Amino acid sequence: MKQTVRAALLASAFLGASGAAAAADLSPGYLGVDVGYRNHYNFDCLSGSPCDRNAGASTRVYGGFVLGENEAFGLPHTRAVEVAAFTGGAVKGAFKDGSGALSPGKGKLSGVSAVLASATKLSEDWAWTTRLGLVAEHGKVDYTAGGSDSTNTLAVTAGTGLSYAIDKHWALNADWNYLPARMGKAAKSNLNVFSVGAAYHF
Structure with missing residues (x-):
């Protein structure tokens, strides 16, 4: 099931990110x-x-540059490149320590990403958005018994969502993003983020 979802996102990213919506005339x-x-x-x-397993609030701050516009399935379609910095909230669980044993602790994730973002305009105000790219993550675990571990990971990230244009400058966004996640010595895990936000087009 996870592989099917990932494959669908990878395909849609080149046909269908929030920032690119309604930006063609700006x-x-x-x-x-x-x-x-x-x-x-x-x-x-x-x-x-x-x-x-449900972490505290995460944040993502990003900037983008629209590359151009064409049509997809007869609908206006824009493409952009985005760079972002993010935090993944804090999560409590069991993580593998240096000896390979599971130890309770608190994990935190942060990183930067570079993605290809796109938006397919569904109506005057609404757009379907997608993104696909690479993420560089830093995961850290503070063990309850003392001590900590950290690791750096480079992985593929993908996402999709909807964007609503308030006017030609402002848009409200609702997104789902998938990120592989690794903290301490643990094997790779997954982070699914459901977010809301806003974008401003210059």
Whole structure:
């Protein structure tokens, strides 16, 4: 199922990101910010230890540059490049330590990304958005018993959502983004972020 979802996102990203919506008649630059109100990890849990796979609020600040516009399925379609910095919230769970054993602790994720973003205009105000690219992540675990581990990861990220144009400058966005996640010595996990935010087109 996960592979099917990922494949669909990879395909849609080249046909269908929030920042690119409704920007054809403006300057090519835009800025935006998202707040993740639901951030779900799938790390392990240990019986009797605190465990919450839903992390606290995440944030993403990004800037983009529109490359051009064409048509997809007869609808206006814009493409852009985006760079972003993000935090993935804090999550409580069980993580592999240096000895390979699961130890309870708190994990945090942060990083930067570079993606190809696109928007397919569905109506005068609404657009379907997608993004696909690379993310460089830094995951850190602070173990309950003391000590910490950290790791850096380079991976593929993808997302999709809807954008609503308030006017020619401002747009409101609702997105789902997928990021591989790794903290401490743990094997790779997944982070699914459901976010809302706004973008401003210059």
